[in-house]
Amino acid sequence: MGICLSLASSEIHGIEEAPENLKLHDQQNVNVPNGAHGLGSVYTKEGSKGLNQDAAILYQGYGMKDGAFCGVFDGHEGMVEEGDDILVQEEDSFSNKNFQKWKEATVSAFKVMDKEIKLQENLDCSFSGTTAVVVIRQGEDVVIANMGDSRAVLGTICESKIAAVQLTTDLKPGLPREADRIRRCNGMVFALEEEPHIQRVWLPSDENSPGLAMSRAFGDFVLKDHGIIAIPDISYRRLTSMDQFIVLASDGVWNVISNKQVVSIVWAADSEEVAAKAVVEAAAATWKKKFPSAKIDDCTVVCLFLHKKECTTVEVAA
Numbered sequence: 001m002g003i004c005l006s007l008a009s010s011e012i013h014g015i016e017e018a019p020e021n022l023k024l025h026d027q028q029n030v031n032v033p034n035g036a037h038g039l040g041s042v043y044t045k046e047g048s049k050g051l052n053q054d055a056a057i058l059y060q061g062y063g064m065k066d067g068a069f070c071g072v073f074d075g076h077e078g079m080v081e082e083g084d085d086i087l088v089q090e091e092d093s094f095s096n097k098n099f100q101k102w103k104e105a106t107v108s109a110f111k112v113m114d115k116e117i118k119l120q121e122n123l124d125c126s127f128s129g130t131t132a133v134v135v136i137r138q139g140e141d142v143v144i145a146n147m148g149d150s151r152a153v154l155g156t157i158c159e160s161k162i163a164a165v166q167l168t169t170d171l172k173p174g175l176p177r178e179a180d181r182i183r184r185c186n187g188m189v190f191a192l193e194e195e196p197h198i199q200r201v202w203l204p205s206d207e208n209s210p211g212l213a214m215s216r217a218f219g220d221f222v223l224k225d226h227g228i229i230a231i232p233d234i235s236y237r238r239l240t241s242m243d244q245f246i247v248l249a250s251d252g253v254w255n256v257i258s259n260k261q262v263v264s265i266v267w268a269a270d271s272e273e274v275a276a277k278a279v280v281e282a283a284a285a286t287w288k289k290k291f292p293s294a295k296i297d298d299c300t301v302v303c304l305f306l307h308k309k310e311c312t313t314v315e316v317a318a
Contacts, residue, residue, distance in 0.1 A: 039060065039272050039304070039305040039306075039307075039308065040058050040060065040068075040070070040245075040272055040275075040276075040302065040303050040304045040305050041058070041272055041273050041274065041275050041276040041277065041302075041303050042056050042057075042058045042276055042300075042301070042302050042303075043276035043277040043279075043280045043300070043301050044056060044280065044298065044299065044300040044301075045280045045281075045284055045298070045299050045300075046298055047252060047284075047287075047295060047296040047297045047298045047299065048295045048296045049295045049296075049297065049298070052298045053074065053075035053076065053130075053298055054072070054073065054074050054075065054250050054252070054298040054299070054300035055072075055073040055075070055130075055300070056070075056071065056072045056073065056248070056300050056301075056302050057069070057070060057071050057302075058070045058302050058304065062136070062137075063138055064138055064139060066137070066138070066139045066140075067136075067137055067138050067139070068135070068136075068137040068304055069134070069135075069136050069137075070134070070135050070246075070248060070302045070304050071132060071133060071134040071135070071248065071302070072131075072132075072133050072150045072248040072249060072250055072300050072301070072302055073130045073131060073132050073133075073150070073250075074130060074131040074148065074149075074150050074250040074251060074252075074298070074300070075128070075129070075130040076128065076129060076130065076212075076217075099143070099236040102136075102143050102234075102236075103143075103234045103236075106134075106143065106145050106232065106234055107231055107232065107234065110132070110145070110147065110218075110230050110231060110232050111230060111231070113218060113230070114218050114219070114230035117218055117219055118219075118221055125218075125219035125220065125221055126220075126221050126222045127209075127210045127220065127222055128219050128220065129212075129217035129218050129219030129220035130148070130217060130218050130219060131147060131148025131149060131150045131214060131216075131217060131250070131251075132145070132146070132147045132148065132150070132218060132232065133145070133146045133147070133148070133150040133151060133152050133168060133248050134146075134232075135152055135167075135246055135248060135304065137239075137304070137306075140238055140239040140240075141236070141237075141238060141239070142236070142237045142238075142239060142246075143234065143235070143236055144167050144168060144234065144235050144236075144237065145232040145233070145234045146168035146169070146171065146232055146233050146234075147171065147216040147217065147218070147230065147231070147232040147233070148171055148214045148215075148216055148217050149170045149171060149172055149213070149214045149251045149254075150248065150249065150250045150251060150254075151166065151167075151168050151170060151248070151249060151251070151254050152166075152167040152168045152246060152247070152248050153165065153166050153167060153246070153247045153249075153259045153262060153263065154166075154167055154237075154243055154245075154246050154247075155243075155244045155245045155246070155247065155263040155266055155267060156240075156242050156243045156244060157242040157243075157244060158242070162244065162263055162264070162267045163260075163263070164258075164259035164260045164262070164263040166259055167235065167237065167246070168233065168235075169233060170251075170254075171214060171215050171216045171233065172199060172213065172214055172215055173189045173199040173200060173201050173212070173213070173214070173215045174189075174199035175215065178215035178216075178227075179199070179215075181215075181227045181229075182201055182215060182226060182227030182228070183227070184227065185225065185226045185227035186204045186226055187201055187202065187203070187204060187223065187226030187227040187228070188201070188202040188203070188204055189201055189202070190202065192211070198213055199213075200212060200213050201213075201214075201215065201223055201226070201227070201228060203222065203223070203226060204226065210222065210223065212228065215227070215228065215229075216228065216229050216230065216231065216232070217230065218230050239306060243306050244267070244305065244306060244307060245266055245275075245303055245304060245305045245306055246303075246304045246306070247262055247263070247266055247279065247301060247302070247303055247304075248301070248302040248304075249262070249279065249299070249300060249301045249302070250297075250298060250299060250300045250301075251297065252283060252287075252296070252297030252298050252299040252300070253279060253280070253283040253299050253300075253301060255297065256283055256286040256287050256290055256291075257279070257282060257283050257286055261282075262279055265278050265279050265282050266278070266279060266303055272303065272305045272308075275303040275305075276301040276302060276303045277301075279301045279303070280299045280300070280301050283299045284296060284299055
């Protein structure tokens with residue numbers, strides 16, 4: 001199940017301070033279809049593993065004219081898409097001084113979402129889950145929340161060249177701080193002999209299950225007592241005039257294309273409307289070239305442009 005966190009415009013209204021909590025509601029069929037959405041685009045492509053388990057959202061004008069809410073969610077282990085909403089009550093802007101309040105609210109919302117999933121009678125998420133990478137923009141202020149191995153990357157101009165700045169850390173079991181937490185909870189972290197490059201999380205038994213390749217996720221409740229958590233890493237960034245766009249993507253993209261390559265593809269796209277599709281198609285083609293005998297992963301991209309894309313002589317950074 002790819003669990004899509006989205007927004008209902010009728011629920012959005014300004015408040016004087018950052019929210020004490022993010023509100024969660026149920027809504028069916030909230031996955032954003034492929035296409036353009038104002039200054040940005042969304043595109044997803046099913047791999048060769050079966051049903052596309054990715055989901056995404058791009059909500060322009062969220063809270064204010066220069067506001068946006070976007071996210072990418074990568075489901076795993078046979079999960080199908082559900083429509084659960086995290087709704088944010090917001091003020092006109094969340095400056096750095098209010099970031100702690102937004103951080104606490106976001107963490108609370110992710111915890112509530114995880115509990116809500118567990119209570120769904122029609123879902124068995126014992127061995128199923130999803131990543132979540134979310135960006136909330138209010139004017140020049142941005143909050144980024146990440147859980148799992150989807151990723152957010154900023155395209156920014158540096159010395160007259162477009163460069164990539166990774167905004168999130170891929171939260172995988174191989175990270176020392178993640179592995180330490182899992183092992184303290186009696187979970188096991190190791191790689192199989194046939195895939196030595198992939199560290200996975202296992203139950204403290206001889207069953208060799210479930211072999212989760214990420215350290216944080218919604219769902220995956222069989223591992224929640226063994227170090228898997230639904231608490232995102234959260235960061236704040238103040239945008240500058242040099243910052244051009246933010247790309248969110250599932251690991252089906254990042255496993256075969258580098259940050260620099262993705263930024264280059266977005267920058268070279270003919271328009272904002274086709275940027276996400278260009279990245280997805282490049283990733284799919286690279287999968288076939290690099291791993292011709294492997295099953296292609298689902299690939300999903302959200303491109304959020306921070307300014308209107310214009311013709312420019314800015315180059316791609318070396």
